[in-house]
Amino acid sequence: MDNDINILHNSTTLASSPTQAVKYSTADFAPHIRLEWLKEVIGREYANVEITPPKTGVFNEMLIYSWDKLRLSVIRSNEITLQRLPHEPELISQDAYFAVVHLSGNYRLQQNGREVFLKPGDMTLYDATLPHHIRCPEPFAKLIVSIPRPLLKERVSGIEHCTALHIPGHLGIGSVATNFIRSCADKANELNAPEFSTLSEHALDLLTLALATVRPASINLSTSRTVALHRVKTFVEHHLSDSALTPAKVSTGTGLSPRYINLLFHDEDTSLMRYVWRRRLERCRQDIESDAHAGRRISDIAFRWGFNDLSHFSRGFRLLFGCSPTECREAAHQK
Structure with a gap:
């Protein structure tokens, strides 16, 4: 109490x-x-x-x-x-x-x-x-x-x-x-x-x-896919900074076949590597907007989360969020 x-x-x-x-x-x-x-x-x-x-x-x-x-x-x-x-x-x-x-x-x-x-x-x-x-x-x-x-x-x-x-x-x-x-x-x-x-x-x-x-035990059959998908997403989350992350690495790290992993993400209308790409961009945006990383170069943040091509990173960021990384940082610090 x-x-x-x-x-x-x-x-x-x-x-x-x-x-x-x-x-x-x-x-x-x-x-x-x-x-x-x-x-x-x-x-x-x-x-x-x-x-x-x-x-x-x-x-x-x-x-x-x-x-x-x-x-x-x-x-x-x-x-x-x-x-x-x-x-x-x-x-x-x-x-x-x-x-x-x-x-x-x-x-x-x-x-x-x-x-x-x-x-x-x-x-x-x-x-x-x-x-x-x-x-x-x-x-x-x-x-x-x-x-x-x-x-x-x-x-x-x-x-x-x-x-x-x-x-x-x-x-x-x-x-x-x-x-x-x-x-x-x-x-x-x-x-x-x-x-x-x-x-x-x-x-x-x-x-x-x-x-x-x-x-309830009556839905345990469908939960196996949920547990498997969660296992994959957790592995990906812990390895986003690895620029060499591949479907083969995810398969080895989770003990699931590449085909089964693709089926799991197909149910969410995406693919494994599209999911990795999106999560990397979301992590980058989180750091770019954070006061804790205000003095850090945007390129360093991109490299930190597994991007090794800055042009690809910038295009993807604008496509997903509708603004450039620099515009995102400026808007966040004007609030």
Whole structure:
């Protein structure tokens, strides 16, 4: 419990930290408008819901961190009931899955005919676009990792069958995943923005593994391809800087045949080497826009991520991102 409070306390000291959060709190508003204000904020940031407020009064505090392609929220609240009704999401950012790491209090989630009860440390997942019912009968604290739907679908086959399942926070990979995410929230204000952003990929990897442990056995046949594709992508990610990376090297490193690897990427309407090319460019852009690499020559960044032809790199960068590497850097540092 002390650690849960520490997460929330440390996350509020925003001014001294390069990693910035957006803070929302009902405490900033008069009691008679808090419920409508909270409904509007939850509807904008998460999902449109109906709220049953507590008899003790409305209190809710949210800290929302941008986390590369994800978002990490630290939430503290009085008892509350949320009901998501059937209708389309209004914002593209709401087309997401939410991984919940429960910190304190009791939590019940219902979705897709399933029901899960969480104790502190446990984790679950729900689809923000589908009807769901959340009941917290006492003051509570939780973390939410918002994951864009396409990002999770490409990693977890049958992800739609993984909502409202119990991932225990004291066993195996579930324990590793929940403790890592809690540590990220706890230390967010001690990390600079690039450091914090880098951790999101590790969090997503751990969430993927944790979800695989509770995925229904009925879809295990299709999961083998997902696991294989994830293995290939992980190998590629760790070897992007190798300018001599070839399909043969990837095949040897993953133990999968070149033909099977091509079939895996064909399902995603791409090829292995097109995927390598795109990931190298995305890594280059990340470094070009980062303050941590502001003094580094763009050519050095390109070489660092496996390009050995600067003309090819520049053409590819403009084709993918619609601007030159220099224009990208200038735009990033004008923000």
